[in-house]
Structure formats: structure tokens, C-alpha cells
Amino acid sequence: xxxxxxxxxxxxxxxxxxxxxxxxxxxxxxxxxxxxxxxxxxxxxxxxxxxxxxxxxxxxxxxxxxxxxxxxxxxxxxxxxxxxxxxxxxxxxxxx
Numbered sequence: 001x002x003x004x005x006x007x008x009x010x011x012x013x014x015x016x017x018x019x020x021x022x023x024x025x026x027x028x029x030x031x032x033x034x035x036x037x038x039x040x041x042x043x044x045x046x047x048x049x050x051x052x053x054x055x056x057x058x059x060x061x062x063x064x065x066x067x068x069x070x071x072x073x074x075x076x077x078x079x080x081x082x083x084x085x086x087x088x089x090x091x092x093x094x095x096x
Contacts, residue, residue, distance in 0.1 A: 044073060
């Protein structure tokens with residue numbers, strides 16, 4: 001009588017463990033995206049500060065010049081906005 005209950009419990013535990021593994025994997029990917037977004041945000045902030053100080057000559061430091069830098073950060077913003085809109089963010093904290 002106890003054996004069937006233990007078998008069901010073990011199966012349920014295995015499903016829960018697999019679900020947590022998938023959740024942790026998803027959270028790690030999201031964390032990587034957030035770190036990337038934060039790094040690029042800091043880069044943009046530094047560029048704006050430098051632009052205020054150095055003016056338009058700042059763009060000569062970029063291989064693509066002003067046009068290339070604006071294109072890159074514009075595409076990055078579009079990509080981050082799309083990723084944010086398509087993902088389901090959870091407020092729950094799960095230790096992985």
C-alpha cells in the first residue's frame with residue numbers, strides 16, 4: 001500500500017525537479033540579458049557625458065562614426081524592447 005504512494009511521490013518529485021531546472025535555466029538567460037542591458041546602458045550614459053564635454057569630435061573614436069554608433073545602439077534598444085515584451089518576467093525569487 002505504501003509502495004504505490006512512494007512511487008507516485010517520486011514521480012511527482014522528479015517532475016518538479018525538472019521544472020525547477022528549466023526555470024533556473026530560463027532565469028540565468030534572463031540574468032545574462034539584464035547584465036548586457038545594464039552594461040550597454042552604462043556605455044550609453046558614458047557616451048552622452050563625453051558628448052557633452054567633447055562635442056561632435058567624440059564620434060571619431062567609433063569605427064562607424066556617429067552614424068554607426070547610433071545605428072548600433074538603436075538596434076540594441078529595439079532588440080531589448082522586443083525581448084522584454086515577449087518574455088514573462090516573474091517577481092518570484094528562485095535560488096538556482
